[in-house]
Structures are given as structure tokens and as C-alpha cells.
Amino acid sequence: MTEWKAVCQLADIPAQGARVLKREGKVDIAIFRTADDQLFALHDKCPHKGGPLSQGIVSGRSVACPLHNWHIDLATGQACAPDEGCTGHIALKQEAGTVFLVLD
Template sequence: MSRNWKTICQLNDIPAQGARVLKRDDGDDIAIFRTIDDQVFALVDKCPHKGGPLSQGIVSGRTVTCPLHNWNIDLATGQACAPDEGCSGHIPVKLEAGAIFLALD
């Protein structure tokens, strides 16, 4: 199955250890994260605990900390880190020649 990749922004549009939000009318907003070493991840912008905006959290390594109740979420999978349980939706993302693409199938 081929993916429908959509260009979202440039890597430099997102600060290192920061995030940007892709607002969507037809679904949940998507948070796009950039790590200190320029890895890019995308999650539904809702913590699995109480729906806090993950895009406003603190990125550290490959996790983001929810700004509401300090849950840590794995950026690669969307899974809450133990002992917490739950998952934010993960969106496939790729970086090519400085451009960030999301699979919005």
C-alpha cells in the first residue's frame, strides 16, 4: 500500500526540542516534534490521560511531557511511559531534503 505523503513544513520551521501544530478541520490536530538531533515525529495533539496539548509540552530525548499532568509520551510510538498507560495516535512522518512530510491517508 502506498502512502499519501503531504508536505507540511521545513525542518527549520520547528525549533530544536520544539513542536508545531497542524490544525485540521476534519480530525484531531497533529503535533509535529523535532528533537535536539533533528529527528521528526508526529502525534495526535492529545495526551491519552486528559487530552492535554502535547505540542505545548517539553521535548526531552525521544519523549514529550504533557503540560497538564507531567505524563511522558514516547514520540516514536505515542505510548505513555510506564507506569502510566495509554496511547496518543501516531502519524507516519518522513524527512527528505529538509522537508517534513506526513502520511495523511
């Protein structure tokens, strides 16, 4: 059975921006909101050099890492070609303005 945990409100995440969920002893999670209010959650660590994806620029359904401009697909966590690599993604849902994640 999947256990969903409420982590924030949709209004807490800026459009075309991110909010970081800090986790003690684990990789932080970046929750992204696109211009059309789609939500995605990824590990806040670029697969290239570990840059904080939450500080990158969201464009469409990808985010550009602030360190070396790698583009990461928000739905999958995969680096966009020609770059290679993947950051972990986390299951997410929104209900009545509340954002829920599946956390381990």
C-alpha cells in the same frame, strides 16, 4: 500506495519543540523535533486528559504533557510507565529539509 503530503520545513520546527498542524474536524497533529533533529508526529492530545502535547517539554525521545506531566514516547505515542495509554502516531519522513506526513 502511500501518499505523502508536504506540511512544513524542518526549520519551521524549533529544536526540542513542536509545530501544530491544525485539521478541521479531526485531531490536530503535533510534529516534534528532538535536539538531534529526529522528527516524530503524534496526535496533539494526551491520552490522559487530552492535554496539548505540542505545548509540552521535549526531552530525549519523549514529551511531557503540560497538564499532568505524563511522558509520552515520541516514536510510538505510548505513555511511559507507570502511566498507561496511547495517542495516535503518524508516519513521517523528511527529504531535503521538507517534512512529509501520511494524512488520511
